[in-house]
Amino acid sequence: MSARARLRATVPALMPSTEAGPPEIVGLPGGRMLVQRSDDEIVAQPLDDAFVAQPDASVRFAAPWPRHRGTWEVSPDASVAVFAGVHAVRAVEPSGATRWEVRHGCWYGACRETHASYDEYADRQDHRYPDGGSVGFSADGRLVWAHVRGPLPGGELSPDTVDEWLVLDAENGRVLARADAEAAAAGSFHLPHPTDPRQMGLSIGEGQDGAPLRWGRWDGKELTVDCLDSDLCLLSVSPSGERLMTVSHDQDSLAVRDSRGAVLEAWEWNAEATIPRHPDAPSGDDGELHACWDWAGGFVDETALVVSTADSDDEWGPMRHWLIDTTDARECVPVDYPSPVRSQPSARGKGTWSTLSESRDALHIWELDTRKD
Structure with missing residues (x-):
């Protein structure tokens, strides 16, 4: 079983990757901005709810x-x-x-x-x-x-x-x-x-x-x-501010907590017990081969998480992303993309998340594809 991702939008970078850091989307739904930083300036451009940039509203900061x-x-x-x-x-x-x-x-x-x-x-x-x-x-x-x-x-x-x-x-x-x-x-x-x-x-x-x-x-x-x-x-x-998503420093434990730090309703996932070994990893019982959570991901809505194991996957083959619905069986379901994805995910709220293009010149916005074949 997997969760199919559908490309919702592609947001081009504001500056060439040779001159600036990667583009980022900041802010909450209804107030999102595309921002990018070079050595000399920051450029910020508002995005509408469809992730379409508004060039006339661009702002620059030295x-x-x-x-x-x-x-x-x-x-x-x-x-x-x-x-x-x-x-x-x-x-x-x-x-x-x-x-x-x-x-x-x-x-x-x-x-x-x-x-x-x-x-x-x-x-x-x-x-x-x-x-x-x-x-x-x-x-x-x-x-x-x-x-x-x-x-x-x-x-x-x-x-x-x-x-x-x-x-x-x-x-x-x-x-x-x-x-x-x-x-x-x-x-x-x-x-x-x-x-x-x-x-x-x-x-x-x-x-x-x-x-x-x-x-x-x-x-x-x-x-x-x-x-x-x-x-x-x-x-x-x-989105409510009532839940925090954390990963342990050793990248072994992913959890949803309250703002006092307590794990909510046993919403904690151990990487070795939860994530299957990468299909291209060598066989054997070496514990060092198990996947680790990335320090990346987030809430795509109040109850669903997007996470990844890109760092540990990279040695063996394609990096993997996962969706977790905390209202269901708390299963970690792999995300199936229509084309290869080579970056970690960032949650954007209202059921969406983003990844950076391989050339670092755009951000791809994804959502769960609920259409039936």
Whole structure:
């Protein structure tokens, strides 16, 4: 038994793959955007509900530093882009003007300087491969949550704090709240609650040391941080915001949890017990041959997940994607595509997901094909 995928749309990239990172779709249904980042700028283009781009509404944001020196996010209304860099978080308007900047400690681990600008370390060999943080907009775009290297100058937290989690006013960059992230990150990313702008998820990677998962709640006065686990990667938040999709750091366990971190109704799938061995893998009892979940996928709707095992499949042959319906028998069903797919999936909501074309010049939008032969 398999689930047949039907191609719903193809969305061309905004810039050549030789000049920019891969195209991405961000935002929720009704407010999706196609975005792409080069070293010099971010281009954002609204998409309608059929994933058709609106070229006349394109917005460009000048980048303050190259794309390998940090992460970035565009606000839900495309009025501002925020760049999380090595030494600062900076908000940039379409005009190119800096709306605000919050400086923080340097993400290069051995550096104890508080840099005033990117130019101070742009050509330094020891700063070529720094660790990094991330930023995320709240669902309404009014808040920016920022994971930064601490401590901030003149801060409230201990000077020994390694990583901080900030809540910022998106309009002026004012620090509204701060908390110790209780981590030493190599990288991170944010996933917002889709309906409640006061909640945010933060998935942190510490390399081989672990993957701390944090869930934040801001009540207008106080930031409360739940430390959900030290070894989980947050992949997706359901449309209601009531469910989290996670994969363990060792990629053995996929689970659906509540926002407090508890597994819901035994919705947990062990990779070795759930996923059949790749048909092209050699026979034998070697435990190293079993598939592992990717750190990719998400909720295609409130109860269905799209996941993949591309990383472990790649050694043996075609990569595999899977659909899981949590309301049914909780079975992991392989996805059958009309043509080969060579990337991991990203959930887009309302029953859709996307994959990157092999040439990295387009995104393919898929949905379940329910037509009968």
